[in-house]
Amino acid sequence: MIIMVVSLGFILINSLDLQYIAYFRFQEEHYFQEVQTNLSELQEPLEKYLTDRSSVALARLLFLIETIREKVPPTRPISSDETYLMKREIYFLIDAYLSQVNQIIEMKRGRKVIEYIDSYNELRRLYAHISTEINQVSLHGFRVQLAEYRNFLGLFRRIQYQNLILIIVATAFAYTLLMQMVNRITKPMQQLSNMASQLSNGNFALPDLHFSSVNEVNQVASAFNHMKSSIHHYISELKKQKKMEQQIMKGRVQNLRMEQLLKRMELYTMQAQMNPHFLFNTLNTGVQLAIVEDADRTADFMENLASLFRHNIRGKKFFVPLGHEIEGLRSYYAILQIRFPKNLKLVLDIDETLLDGYNCPAMILQPLVENSVLHAFNHTEKVGTITVRVHLEDPVLVISVADDGVGIMQEVVNELLTPHTHDYQLGPKVMGLENVIQRCYFFYPDQKDVIDIRSAPGKGTEVIIRIHTEVEPCIEL
Amino acid sequence: MERLLRLATPLLGVIVLVLLFFSLRLMVTNRFSVSAQENAVDTKSFQYAFFLPGSDNAFFDGLKQGAFEAAKEMDCAVIFHSLTSGSLSFEMASYSGANGVAVFSYGNDGTMVSNLEKILKKGVPVVQIENEIVSSPSSVLIGTNSYDSAKGIAKIALSSEKPRFNIALIYSEKNPALLQDSNLFEIGIKSVLGDRLSRLYTEQTTFNPIDAEGVIYELLRRFPSVDIIALTDTNDTLVAIQAIIDLNLVGKVQIIGFGDDETIEEYVDKGVVLGSIVRNPFEIGYRAVAALKEINTNGNTSAYVNTPISLLTGKTTAPSRENDSP
Numbered sequence A: 001m002i003i004m005v006v007s008l009g010f011i012l013i014n015s016l017d018l019q020y021i022a023y024f025r026f027q028e029e030h031y032f033q034e035v036q037t038n039l040s041e042l043q044e045p046l047e048k049y050l051t052d053r054s055s056v057a058l059a060r061l062l063f064l065i066e067t068i069r070e071k072v073p074p075t076r077p078i079s080s081d082e083t084y085l086m087k088r089e090i091y092f093l094i095d096a097y098l099s100q101v102n103q104i105i106e107m108k109r110g111r112k113v114i115e116y117i118d119s120y121n122e123l124r125r126l127y128a129h130i131s132t133e134i135n136q137v138s139l140h141g142f143r144v145q146l147a148e149y150r151n152f153l154g155l156f157r158r159i160q161y162q163n164l165i166l167i168i169v170a171t172a173f174a175y176t177l178l179m180q181m182v183n184r185i186t187k188p189m190q191q192l193s194n195m196a197s198q199l200s201n202g203n204f205a206l207p208d209l210h211f212s213s214v215n216e217v218n219q220v221a222s223a224f225n226h227m228k229s230s231i232h233h234y235i236s237e238l239k240k241q242k243k244m245e246q247q248i249m250k251g252r253v254q255n256l257r258m259e260q261l262l263k264r265m266e267l268y269t270m271q272a273q274m275n276p277h278f279l280f281n282t283l284n285t286g287v288q289l290a291i292v293e294d295a296d297r298t299a300d301f302m303e304n305l306a307s308l309f310r311h312n313i314r315g316k317k318f319f320v321p322l323g324h325e326i327e328g329l330r331s332y333y334a335i336l337q338i339r340f341p342k343n344l345k346l347v348l349d350i351d352e353t354l355l356d357g358y359n360c361p362a363m364i365l366q367p368l369v370e371n372s373v374l375h376a377f378n379h380t381e382k383v384g385t386i387t388v389r390v391h392l393e394d395p396v397l398v399i400s401v402a403d404d405g406v407g408i409m410q411e412v413v414n415e416l417l418t419p420h421t422h423d424y425q426l427g428p429k430v431m432g433l434e435n436v437i438q439r440c441y442f443f444y445p446d447q448k449d450v451i452d453i454r455s456a457p458g459k460g461t462e463v464i465i466r467i468h469t470e471v472e473p474c475i476e477l
Numbered sequence B: 001m002e003r004l005l006r007l008a009t010p011l012l013g014v015i016v017l018v019l020l021f022f023s024l025r026l027m028v029t030n031r032f033s034v035s036a037q038e039n040a041v042d043t044k045s046f047q048y049a050f051f052l053p054g055s056d057n058a059f060f061d062g063l064k065q066g067a068f069e070a071a072k073e074m075d076c077a078v079i080f081h082s083l084t085s086g087s088l089s090f091e092m093a094s095y096s097g098a099n100g101v102a103v104f105s106y107g108n109d110g111t112m113v114s115n116l117e118k119i120l121k122k123g124v125p126v127v128q129i130e131n132e133i134v135s136s137p138s139s140v141l142i143g144t145n146s147y148d149s150a151k152g153i154a155k156i157a158l159s160s161e162k163p164r165f166n167i168a169l170i171y172s173e174k175n176p177a178l179l180q181d182s183n184l185f186e187i188g189i190k191s192v193l194g195d196r197l198s199r200l201y202t203e204q205t206t207f208n209p210i211d212a213e214g215v216i217y218e219l220l221r222r223f224p225s226v227d228i229i230a231l232t233d234t235n236d237t238l239v240a241i242q243a244i245i246d247l248n249l250v251g252k253v254q255i256i257g258f259g260d261d262e263t264i265e266e267y268v269d270k271g272v273v274l275g276s277i278v279r280n281p282f283e284i285g286y287r288a289v290a291a292l293k294e295i296n297t298n299g300n301t302s303a304y305v306n307t308p309i310s311l312l313t314g315k316t317t318a319p320s321r322e323n324d325s326p
Helices: A002-052 A055-071 A082-109 A113-200 A215-292 A296-312 A322-339 A365-375 A410-416 A433-443 B002-029 B034-038 B058-073 B110-121 B146-158 B176-180 B182-196 B211-222 B234-246 B262-270 B281-298
Strands: A319-321 A344-350 A359-361 A384-393 A396-403 A451-455 A461-468 B046-052 B076-082 B100-103 B126-129 B139-143 B165-172 B197-205 B228-231 B254-258 B273-279 B304-306 B309-313
Touching (some): A055 A082, A082 B046, A082 B076, A113 B002, A215 A296, A322 A365, A322 A384, A359 A433, A365 A384, A365 A433, A365 A461, B046 B281, B058 B076, B076 B281, B126 B281, B146 B182, B146 B309, B165 B176, B165 B182, B182 B197, B197 B211, B234 B262, B254 B262, B262 B273
Parallel strands (some): B046 B076, B100 B126, B228 B254
Antiparallel strands (some): A319 A359, A384 A396, A451 A461, B273 B309
């Protein structure tokens, strides 16, 4: 912009120069024309004065003399310029002319007739010469002016070409500069746009933008980088919270299912208790009847049966003292000995010192023994032996129920030892071995060896429960 | 594209600055600028007016060049006026403010003399070139000695190896100095040729640049014995050469010319012209300004300044001209 202004100013100055030269020339021409006119005007009053001594003519004459004298420059330095020298000569000639006019006036006053007539003739010749010289100066000046004008036009044309080139180059320069400035703005904006697009797709792992642009764009980029980091941080936090909420929800669902399972187990227990109460009362009635009728063996049987039921309808507890569990087992033994007096042998190998000091899940021994009675000796004629052992492998309380029956196939063992998931649907028959196994897993979820079955077809079966006495079960006792 | 822009911007910027610099310099330093015009007037100490005949030839061109050169060296300014009939320049020279006047006067008429006396009366220093028409303590004569010029013509005539000479001497109003000193001039010729000069005819041409042709025709018709024609003006010499060629007298009539015009030199080389008397107009112009300057500064100078002549002959080609100055 500055360059354009300078260029145009340059052209303007040269144009003014051209005008100045023309004005200067014409001014000089005009000046000499004026002087020539004044000299011409001077002739009439001079002749009139010389003819009739008119005071009006004299006044006019003196006025014109002063007028012309004022127009002639007082200082006339010498120059080598021919035109200037010609003008200088004219100034001196005019001086001489005016002096001679004054002399003639004095001569006229002094009535020196011959002298002023001769001087007047000389004056006329001088006037003619001045006119000729002025015409020559004009002609010479005109010729010089033409030559100068031609030279000036050449110079002006050169200047115009030079300025044209200057303007073209300046325009190209301004264009490139503008494009650079535009690029400095648009390129960062494009980068910002790309980054915004990436961010909108959820890609926050982008490096920060760093570029050198105008201050406003730099500030936008800085704010953009800050915004990207903030959004990234907030989204990460949200994800963490969501994950935590999901985990909490999962835990809640698990708890709900456990509660549901417990309630169902409790229900089953209550259902199981309903009949024993009724049977217990009935059995007591039967015991009294047997005593009245002197049937002692029946009375013992029914008393043991009643004792078993009493044991089964215990308080609502998941864990019971080991002695209580063994007591129930003994009642069940008495009944079994009456039921199977010849082909079933029951062996109790129990460390009596452990009975009062340790707890175990309620109702685990009787179902295991019952399971052996029901399934271990099918299709066999031999006397079956069921051995119950309780001993301490400090700190593990080991309870095992073994039989020498037909054994269980390994696939069945594996199936039985598989812990049920939360969504496992309990069947109507949940009592027995499976019940005991799943309850052990439930109480000790972190102890995979809490229960084990060692069995092989024809070699009997041993169910071993290992209760870590220092580990609390996962449910309140 | 971006790289191109990055390279183009500083490059174009530099070009713009360079162009701008040259433009500004041109604007400030060109001779039409206001500042240049303000400084255009170079003040000189003295102004001298030269009054020369209106004829335009190499002699006066050389004289002007000499005067210009001297003015430049001596801090003076010179202006040239034409001594044409009807011009009042010379008559009014005393009013023109000139510090000195140099005049190549011709024609010994009363007007020229009275005008010159009028200038001298005004106390303006005067240099008379070649021809002294007014003797004054305030006047200096600068020019070629007529006697020397005559001896130069005689020496050139001797180079023709003729036993005797019938010479026609053509004076001219264009060279009034020799015309005025005709007696001295003829004595100079006779002093060199002695008895070998059979006859010396004299004729005269006017200011008419071509009237020499008629004079030559008439001369040869009346005096067929003429074998050498000596001229005292350059134009007359050129016209005479053409006349001799037209009359088919080349070799029979030989020409002794005046001046060192290029055509004269050519005919000297061809043998049509026996030789030529060459004055030094540059020296004359130069010494005229120097004399005026000396009068202005010291109040006086030598009353007579002789400028040497040289001889242009066929044997001595232009670069080795014979200097015949005393």
